[in-house]
Amino acid sequence: MLDIKRLRENPELIREGIARKNEKADIEAVLDVDKRRRDIIADVEQKKNTRNVVSQEIAQLKKAKEDADGKIAEMKVVSDSIKQLDEELRDLDATLREALLSLPNMCHESVPVGKSDADNVEIRSWSPEHVIGLTEEPEVPVLDHLELGKKHALLDFDRGAKLSGSGFPLYTGDGATLERALINFMIDVHRKEHGYREVFPPFIVNADSMYGTGQLPKMSEDMYHCTEDDLYLIPTAEVPITNMYRDEILDAEQVPSYFCGYSACFRREAGSYGKQTKGFLRVHQFNKVELVKFVKAESSYDELEALVANVEKILQLLEIPYRVRLLCTGDTSFSSAKTYDLEVWSPAEKAWLEASSCSNFEDFQARRANIRWRPQGPKSKPEFVHTLNGSGLATSRLMVALLENYQTPEGKIIVPEVLQPYTGFAMIG
């Protein structure tokens, strides 16, 4: 959520920022509501003041056993008027809030202006010495992750579909073990080496939490909703972890705070049928280790770089080729001010697959979720924190890259060295 004051003082900048994000919004309407709201506030507060003062007088008169009927009658009229104005104000408040909630975050000045994926900028890439299809041509045809999964009975998409529907992967045997190993490995690195505190969050949350991080109201189509209890399955652990501190004021020593946590992630992916739906490339349920930071405003961009580096470290340890791209304004998500995507190499697809997205939301989420901190000393005013998060990482795309990059010419799969302590085996097949 944007600060209404910012909008009041600089509507042009906001208008421009919205356009750059390929979004639409009627700024004039918002400003108009804001103006009417403030007019009514001035009016109703003055009336309330009168009521408070006169009510005191009535109390005095009654105490002195004098007649107060005239004033009481007078105040009855004022009270009715207040009631009416309060009602109008409630409506305007709701309208204004709704309008503000629908405005996207502004991109940081360092974000390249652009329309789509094509305008994203590659920042750097990394790969081990030999990469199938990238630095060396394969001697034998490469198998894709589905073929590899089938060959070694690691994945069973057919039975997953029987259980739940398409897009619900079933891991079996060494595949299940490998998945669990990946999760544990990633959490351990972030926890032990990168200073994140581990949390294991609920996977189902209420609507307030979804509003807090910005999934609602815009993305409601994309989430699984338990109507009976009005609860939502989380699309990412970002939601519960960021909302831990909703409506709280953090102490100075709690900022910055870093958290990492595993969760299953649920996405309906409504309207995306036919798009890259093969195997793991687009699923309704996947596993992800999420990183979340609560930081000071002045350091949030340094924190973003550090966050990206933390995610990169995982890929380097796993020796999986990747590249880092800075998203352009048009491709940056609704709530984000600046986003880097990390993409891993798929030899079978001959394509880079998005495996992580690291964003600085500045105070956009904090304002929605009302997460503040008290800078120092008891007299200081609370300020909104800046929130960041990044996938560190999602296992589905990572598993694709891992299986495909680690396949041998014989069709076996080598387990990356760092995962072997977690799997207990070094080779599949």
Added chain:
RNA sequence: GGAGAGGUGGGUGAGUGGCUGAAACCAACGGUUUGCUAAACCGUCAUACUGGGAUAACUGGUAUCGAGGGUUCGAAUCCCUCCCUCUCCGCCA
């Protein structure tokens, strides 16, 4: 699912219609005292919105005692609805 209890400021906790934005205590912060620590004493100690002021210092007003609605000139206090927490019983990994 059944029965009961309860939700007040950072915490404990008083408060059943007007003098309560809210006692008291604890914590925290500033200070005095002190060789240091401790103790004692004094003071400060919510947030949001809105107006004045320079988008300062400061200052006026309004709101907030789980949420929403109602009664009343006036509600933390009375009434209704909802939410949440806790305890006991049942069921259960």
